[in-house]
Amino acid sequence: MHRELIVLGTASAVPTRHRNHNGYLLRWDGEGFLFDPGEGTQRQMLHAGVGAHDITWICVTHFHGDHCLGVPGVVQRIARDRVGHTVHAAYPASGETYWQRLRHASAFADTSVIKARPVSGEIMHLPAGPVTLTARPLSHPVASYGYRVDEPAGRRMLPSELSRRGVSGSLIGELQRQGTVTAPDGSTVHLADCSLPRPGQSAAFVMDTRLCDEVFALAEGVDMLVIESTFLSAESALATEYGHLTAAQAGKVAAECGVRRLVLAHFSERYAEADEQRFLDEAAAAFAGEIVVARDLMRIPVPKRET
Incomplete structure (x- = not known):
């Protein structure tokens, strides 16, 4: 399994x-979800060592320019590199006109x-593959949408219990597929006898928004939350006015939702690199878990995955 976030712009x-x-x-x-490709994304992909063939989804939260002006370049790179697999494009339906303009922005x-x-x-x-x-x-x-990726829950096999019941080789696969299997001694073995529930992994992507119920619904229990933190608390009134966090x-969202890893992103240009610690400190005042300032x-x- 290969599951990671590659940050192309913040x-x-x-x-x-x-x-x-x-x-x-x-x-x-095997899936590659490209969220909010802003201007310059195609070049950032080169710096990051990823290409058009790595993309299976383009997910646009909304049609403000910093979240979508990279779409034409990415689309044209997909065409130029002759990507053969389907690339799905998710975006707010009410912005169809903007999508069509970006999708067909120039001759190619x-x-x-x-x-x-x-x-x-x-x-x-x-549905998105697995x-x-x-x-x-x-x-x-x-109109703006947040996205969440969820893996189905599964089961973790217990080798000691499989061995004790004589289940090995192809019988293990049959047990996983069918839920029961007949052991060599003639006994019936159930999947629950040899395994434990295993929660699926999840990640959420929350960009431009005020606090609302949907933010918490998207973030509930995720392993990784990528969330905008455009402002520090001193500008909280401005954040509310412009629809930002x-x-x-x-940090409050991550704490209340039981997030495992919090990734802060989407920073206002008013802040310098030296301000990164301030973002970390403000989020950490509410959230005791791991925080990454992207x-x-x-x-x-x-x-x-948690076992």
Whole structure:
């Protein structure tokens, strides 16, 4: 399994010398979820050592430029590199006009592999290979959605119990598939006899929003939460006015939802690199778990599965 977040950009509306516009590639086994490709994403992908063939989903939270102006370049790179697999595109359905403008922003040899998957309503579940991609609406001046990736729950096999009951080789696979198997001594062995429940892994991606119930629903119990922390608490009134979160609010969400790893991102250009510790401190005042203040080109693994 290969599950990690590759950070392509961490700025908000205005990029800086050290922070590119947004861009986050979540690699999950064979899937690659590219969230909010802002301007410059295609070049950041080169710096990060990833390419168009790594993308299976393009997920746009909303159609403010710092979250979507990289779409034309990514689309055209998918076409130029002759990506053969389907690339799904999730975005707010109410922004269809903007999607079409970005999707066909200039003349190029087009591709047929990109399939539109507009999201709408209070909750939408989309099958995405081995996981489910869930979209929920957020609170922002324009239609905005957050996303969550969930792996189905499974079971952890117990070798000692399998051995005790004489179940080995192909019988183990049969037991996993069928739920029961006949052991060599003629006894019936049930899956529950030789295994324990194993929770699936999960990750959530929450960009531009005020605090709302949907933020907490997306973040509930996830292994990794990538969340905007555009402002520090001194600008909390400004954050509310413009539909954003502070680092302290991000920490509050992580604490209340039992998040395992909190990743802060989407920083206002008013803050310098020297302010990173302030973001960490504000989030840590509410959340005692692991916190990462994201920087461009970081690779952040999804925490190992809990047993």
